[in-house]
Ligand SMILES: [Zn+2]
Ligand SMILES: [Zn+2]
Ligand SMILES: [Zn+2]
């Protein structure tokens with residue numbers, strides 16, 4: 034069994050046995066390539082009542098390198114309006130880039146993104162959203178983000 | 186044949202007068218050299234540095250490693266620390282020894298922490314890294330990151346803590362399970378002084394990914410928010426069975442060192458590991474009067490500019506002007522596309538004219554206006570030779586009175602230079618393609634005729650020379666665009682025209698059909714012309730270089746280093 038498969042198997046077993054943190058639900062994990070999870074920000078935040086879906090894509094280098102993570106944007110789902118989330122669902126978060134650590138997991142990424150949304154005071158698109166979306170690669174991991182300020 | 190070929194890394198050290206004398210003795214008398222001019226020009230022992238060449242030295246990776254080691258030993262001995270520790274500190278401070286000593290004297294602990302040698306909070310059992318707020322101080326980077334979880338107002342606490350603990354079980358029932366792969370069959374574990382233990386196979390995958398995929402030599406601990414950086418001995422241990430990655434890691438260290446040294450530059454050619462040292466070209470002042478084109482010791486083809494980011498020879502023009510010209514070409518790339526198309530408008534009747542041959546003398550079908558394809562000017566002004574059109578006729582722009590015609594004139598002026606620049610670039614490509622075919626034919630001739638391998642080399646030499654001279658010509662157009670009008674510019678353009686004409690003639694010779702009956706005559710013609718072209722090229726390079734040194738060139742725009 035490859036490391037990524039064993040690791041994802043372990044994460045899946047943990048989720049099935051012990052459940053997910055509040056506001057995070059596993060939508061599907063039919064294989065070890067793509068998982069979907071839903072994300073809700075609880076409490077008094079600018080995203081009250083909104084639910085988002087996250088798509089995780091793994092390759093054989095997971096968890097040594099980060100998964101490709103983005104918000105789902107389709108007929109059912111919308112990306113949150115947030116200064117670090119482009120309208121195509123791509124996320125500018127250092128945890129998914131240069132600050133990824135192999136000890137992080139799918140759930141810890143969800144929790145981090147949840148608190149990123151929770152601490153947002155004002156719904157705003159990232160600067161240069163249109164230009165980025167127009168030229169963005171399909172896979173957000175191919176983008177080299179400059180990590181913006183954290184004070185949102 | 187190129188002056189750059191003369192630099193092999195051993196030769197460089199011999200550039201003193203005594204050696205010059207010896208070399209002349211070795212080669213023989215001057216008259217002998219003239220008998221075989223091509224061989225003379227190729228002579229690698231000919232040590233004379235030309236006015237348009239700079240002094241430099243090519244270093245192998247090994248040579249650079251010696252320089253690095255000297256710095257590391259120096260710091261190691263004055264601080265009384267291990268070599269690996271000294272190395273991390275130097276890498277952290279970008280190899281600035283003086284600054285490091287100053288900082289270390291001021292606050293050694295702060296330096297050790299910033300260099301990833303020690304941690305702020307040294308509790309080894311803090312296996313669930315990322316929980317300690319004190320360790321986040323080093324993270325000056327931004328964006329929603331791991332640490333942002335900590336500052337979240339109301340994070341769903343229970344879930345988060347539980348999950349993270351589950352995923353990092355350091356020891357379960359006394360038996361170690363790697364918190365990354367959860368593979369309980371792994372027996373070998375490794376950790377740095379932070380005691381974040383992971384299995385060797387995960388460490389290897391991690392280091393390999395950093396080194397190979399990210400080209401990163403500054404490798405921090407795998408634990409979340411742990412700021413320790415892997416010292417060389419640790420990396421070496423992880424990569425014990427992976428020599429290729431270890432080699433690449435060492436190459437990355439050398440690259441980092443070279444990047445920090447203003448007098449060193451890494452060869453930009455793919456997978457080359459040579460470095461060039463060119464101390465004379467470090468200052469801005471020297472870059473306003475010399476063009477430091479260097480070649481690394483790995484290959485004569487690895488030619489690049491030490492002063493800027495152009496990965497080819499941009500002589501005779503200095504870096505600042507070359508940069509302006511390339512920027513101008515980028516900014517006007519739409520116009521440039523228009524130029525490259527095969528249709529243009531007749532400047533008299535505006536009807537569309539298509540070019541379908543090589544000749545530049547055009548006649549509009551509709552109004553019978555005769556003009557030059559390259560400059561769109563009336564053919565009558567070109568005299569008998571189209572080479573006169575290397576010179577832009579500034580009259581038009583002087584006459585332009587209103588803003589619109591002024592802007593049109595300035596566009597035309599740019600297009601004049603750009604067109605010729607692009608034309609030579611295009612021709613360079615065509616020559617290379619054509620030569621591939623010629624080469625095949627030459628090889629066949631070697632078999633069928635009595636010509637030796639040496640004797641059929643004249644074509645290769647000629648093509649190389651044409652390509653080199655077209656490169657010079659390209660840049661002379663970039664330079665002429667910015668040259669102030671006047672006598673000096675006219676002399677510059679005289680030299681440019683003479684070189685251009687000679688190059689076109691040699692190009693034509695190269696393209697003439699080869700067969701065994703004419704090969705001897707052709708060889709003589711091509712060889713003579715190659716020598717002539719080479720001389721013309723040197724005249725352009727030499728005169729332009731002299732002009733820079735005695736500040737003869739005046740610019741029509743502000744140029745860095747000129748007021
Ligand atoms: Zn492991
Ligand atoms: Zn650690
Ligand atoms: Zn090279």
Ligand SMILES: [Zn+2]
Pocket residue numbers: 477490491492493494495499503504507
């Ligand atoms: Zn340059």
Ligand SMILES: [Zn+2]
Pocket residue numbers: 531532533534535536549550551552553554
């Ligand atoms: Zn016409």
Ligand SMILES: [Zn+2]
Pocket residue numbers: 557558559560561562567571574
């Ligand atoms: Zn012309």
